Amino acid sequence: MRLLVTSGIFVSDSNAEVETYGLNPLSWLLVEGVESEDHTYQKYFVLGTVSRHYVEAGLSLADWFKKDLPAPVPSPFEELHGVPLVHETTKLLDEELDRIVNEGVAAHDNLAIGTIIRECSDLFRGLQSLTDCCGGDGTTVRAILKAYPDIKCTVLDLPKVIESAPAHDSVTYVAGDMFHTIPPAQAVMLKLVLHFWDDEDCVKILEQCKKAIPSREEGGKVIIIEIILGPSMGPIMYESQLLMDMLMMVNTRGRQRDENDWREIFTKAGYSDYKIVKKIGARGIIEVYP
Numbered sequence: 257m258r259l260l261v262t263s264g265i266f267v268s269d270s271n272a273e274v275e276t277y278g279l280n281p282l283s284w285l286l287v288e289g290v291e292s293e294d295h296t297y298q299k300y301f302v303l304g305t306v307s308r309h310y311v312e313a314g315l316s317l318a319d320w321f322k323k324d325l326p327a328p329v330p331s332p333f334e335e336l337h338g339v340p341l342v343h344e345t346t347k348l349l350d351e352e353l354d355r356i357v358n359e360g361v362a363a364h365d366n367l368a369i370g371t372i373i374r375e376c377s378d379l380f381r382g383l384q385s386l387t388d389c390c391g392g393d394g395t396t397v398r399a400i401l402k403a404y405p406d407i408k409c410t411v412l413d414l415p416k417v418i419e420s421a422p423a424h425d426s427v428t429y430v431a432g433d434m435f436h437t438i439p440p441a442q443a444v445m446l447k448l449v450l451h452f453w454d455d456e457d458c459v460k461i462l463e464q465c466k467k468a469i470p471s472r473e474e475g476g477k478v479i480i481i482e483i484i485l486g487p488s489m490g491p492i493m494y495e496s497q498l499l500m501d502m503l504m505m506v507n508t509r510g511r512q513r514d515e516n517d518w519r520e521i522f523t524k525a526g527y528s529d530y531k532i533v534k535k536i537g538a539r540g541i542i543e544v545y546p
């Protein structure tokens with residue numbers, strides 16, 4: 257417990273007659289069953305990152321760097337274990353790991369959506385329609401609809417995800433492939449999607465988004481919620497961003513990007529302009545205009 261207190265996971269009250277330990281905001285995230293909009297239970301994200309498979313992939317990084325692997329270069333995880341992470345074949349490696357990772361990614365991705373809706377009210381205000389591209393089971397659009405019930409929301413994801421998504425009167429679910437076509441809307445949202453893909457695939461995804469939205473004058477935009485690497489939010493947030501960059505490098509073909517990287521991708525995909533709406537914690541919100 258002393259080590260965990262020193263590492264910033266718990267607090268202790270050493271003035272008490274008997275030393276007592278308490279939760280801080282970090283360990284609070286590991287408490288299950290909290291009824292609060294902004295609370296998502298992060299146990300599975302932690303279990304994934306400390307799993308044998310993640311750790312072994314991290315340890316294989318030095319060998320991976322020295323290999324002359326043909327493009328598309330597999331991640332160290334894929335090279336070592338033979339299957340990619342967060343993929344339909346991951347369960348062939350280990351069913352329990354696959355379950356933990358899927359739960360962990362969902363918990364991580366839904367962390368702080370309430371804060372984004374509250375802090376960036378202009379992002380969704382006045383929107384007539386929105387497609388959440390790779391929107392999973394629709395958790396994000398359901399949160400948006402609570403605040404903006406008039407937006408016509410569509411969720412695009414792979415067929416196996418859409419099959420098990422809970423029905424909702426105001427949400428249209430579309431099973432498909434974002435590299436092929438994206439359901440049209442005034443705005444397309446990509447929340448924590450592009451960090452899974454290399455630059456070339458990001459350009460392809462953004463080209464499809466551009467086909468799905470109207471002109472800038474008609475309110476067309478792509479909303480991107482991702483890390484924008486850089487020290488502007490202070491050393492702790494920057495370290496978190498860099499650790500997430502390492503996590504993506506070891507386990508996926510993607511990475512985290514700084515503003516220059518983002519600008520280059522937007523330009524290659526044919527967009528005319530972008531605006532960083534806000535940075536909240538380690539993540540940022542970007543609007544990209546056709």
Ligand SMILES: C[S@@+](CC[C@H](N)C(=O)[O-])C[C@H]1O[C@@H](n2cnc3c(N)ncnc32)[C@H](O)[C@@H]1O
Pocket residue numbers: 361362365366389390391392396412413414417432433434435446447448449
């Ligand atoms: C990390 S999750 C995205 C997170 C989600 N936007 C959120 O914030 O909760 C990645 C999602 O992309 C979906 N996906 C992967 N490849 C896809 C494709 N080619 N077309 C559509 N969806 C895809 C996966 O099924 C998964 O639900």
